[in-house]
Amino acid sequence: MADLKKWDVEDPKFWESEGKKIANRNLWISIPSLLCGFAVWLYWGIITVQMLNLGFPFAKSELFTLMAIAGLTGATLRIPSSFFIRLCGGRNTIFFTTALLMIPAFGAGMALQDKNTPLWVFQLLALLSGLGGGNFASSMSNISFFFPKKQQGLALGLNAGLGNFGVTTMQIIVPLFMTFGAFGAMGGDPMTLVSSSGTLIGKIEAGSDTWIQNAGFVWLLLLVPLAFAGWFLMNNIKTPEVSPDIGNPVSSFAKITFMLLIGFITAIFGLWLMLPESANGSGFGVPKEVVLVLVIASTVFLLKALPGEIGTSLKRQYKIFNNKHTWVMSVIYTMTFGSFIGFAAAFPLAIKVIFGYSHVMVDGVMTHDTINPNGPSALMYAWMGPFIGALIRPVGGWISDKVGGALVTQICSVIMVASALGVAHYMKAAYASASPEEFFVPFFILFLVLFAATGIGNGSTFRTIAMVFPKEQAGPVLGWTSAVAAYGAFYIPKVFGEQIKATTPEYALIGFAIFYGVCVFINWWFYLRKSGEFYNP
Template identity: 60%
Template sequence: MNATTTATQGTAKHGGSAADIADWRPEDNAFWEGTGKKVAYRNLWISIPALLCGFAVWGMWGIIAVQMLNLGFPFTQDELFTLTAIAGIAGATMRIPASFLIRLAGGRNTIFLTTSMLLAPAIGTGIVLQHKDWPLWAFQLMALWSGVGGGNFASSMSNISGFFPKRLQGTALGLNAGLGNFGVTTMQIVIPLVMTVPLLGAFGGEPMTLLKDSGWIFGKIAAGTPTWVQNAGFAWVFSLVPLGALCWFGMNNLRTVSPNSGSPVVAFAKITYLYTLAFVPTIFMLWLYLPKPTGLGLLSMWVAIPLDVVLALLVMKLAAFGEMKAGVAKQFAIFKDKHT
């Protein structure tokens, strides 16, 4: 039995697309060597760059905030570093719903949509960075939206584990997580490069001028250097668009893992629903935590972060449906343990 036959069987049994695989037996050595290995590794090699871009978009505000300071954006240092904090807490919170997405919506559907979702903060960031006079909340909104990239780690890892036999899951997950985490290093190299190399300034917009010396891993960037800071966002579009196509045409949904994911439209609706719910407690917490004019400035960091986690878990518990309800109940069982 080859991969095409397997996919066709999935279509016939579940009414899905040719990317749906119904017969998946990675622990059967004959099946694995004859069919499974090729399909599994194809999904892995697509998953790695998709996750890498997720980490890059999630982490880019650490570089952008510093460059905004060096370029003379009219915000204080504390205000600019809220951008890094917002992206960080949003990405961490998004991992809570992301851990359920593969079973509910299917691997190919999830990785395609969550990778494509990164286009919004990438393009949006490129737009807002061209406007020094825009309010702080516009930049904070883009940082919040970038948190999708952090959430992608949870769905990516749970997706890849289902493709491999137990004896190879550690290797597959190590490759996925380890190489995917190179997104942080990639971002640290790519962003200063596309910001300062004139030929790459063709991505769009007018340059600004560095008011202070900056730098990157290969040396100093002197004050007075023309800087296309908007390319920190726009640059990722050139990898996200082809990656989205690769995810859609090259990855698979395992019906043995997500038997009730439904059509792609239904799967996309589930993903959007859960991600929207996850943003609600984070936005509420940030409103209480962030200083004026964005928020009320009522909470310290040590209260805000645990509160965000608790609220996100509570929202997931209240909003759980179908198979997710049983999964949430199992995860909440840990709170009955005194050591927890």
């Protein structure tokens, strides 16, 4: 049942008689598994807001590091995860990587029950949450083998698009589950809010009980049945083109564990170089940009150095690095998906820090720690941005099929420049005001425009990659660019944290707007010049 020895989906007779049913079954177990991966990866964006609402004894900049840690690890783990399916099989990979998510989910539920839990425990759990970010690469790779070429677009679009909805699902479910003792006595005692919180339904006043630990425990309700479904209902395709020699399941789990460890080690080293001593780092203060390059390069090098089939398989796939368009598309996809995932991670805490506090002069010094009773609830609004970005993503691909991917990307880039500068303007005004809520509506609307532009751009850049690269390179390029762009989930919260500490949050958005402006030029130069190698792919 688990292993398919014959798999020829390009044969219409085979596809209709047995292939379609098997492929759809695997797809509909893959989608919720990936959704849970995104949720566990990015739930620190919501958890940290509630930690502030409960008065956990951490600085705001330290809480931003939790999202940055999860972001860096999740993106780094995408690099080894790109190669799991060939080496370990689809069923083995999806079952094992989904089951691993139970560790950070259960751990977060336990650690959040005590305000005295030290910062390093939360940092370790944020690191393990990165497993959810890595799962995207293996999940997309797996589903691509189950469907014929003419249906791959839809299948991959469903897997990626509904998987991305994990961010929105999490931002709705977690605040709701924190309002009641869902797990009874087994779920621990509630804590009392010291500042107001909220859910999709409305605001929750200070003094109310909240069960913050449910933010971790709730995912076990999905992860446990999904692990069983993955094991008993998914398949390994044991054909020469897909997973020819995967051995037994235990050896597959060992390979996955070993390759994930390489990603964890390089991510931990990068984080140690960058973080201050107060946040359990080296205190060397190595710039985050240098850390990114070091982490990516060392992960790629260590994987390539592995002996046997792993190293051989990677050497063949590393040919994509000789193509200049791999690097061009990495930059452009970082602008779209990197922004989407980074803003999704940072948006809730940014709303809380900028609008949840009154910014008032005390003895001639501007202070930012007076709770604003009229501030909007981050947990009530934050889900809307990622929801719009994920919902509109397929529209980007559909429009690009009609008018060309590069043109759509160009329009999105210009909109992103303008909306980022608009957000920066209102951020600056709010962060200098005793009543920042006056600036919330234009800030929020412009941020939603920014999310929408990233979503459409995600769809258009995928279309451009499909047109620019030969078939045998398009798959690895999609995997590589998605790994590089996922570092947005590390970089954007890190920049927000630094600029909030420096009391200039608007600089973060101005910096992003400058990057988007550079992308406008790069996209035009390579894909919209009449004399270029490609025109509007």
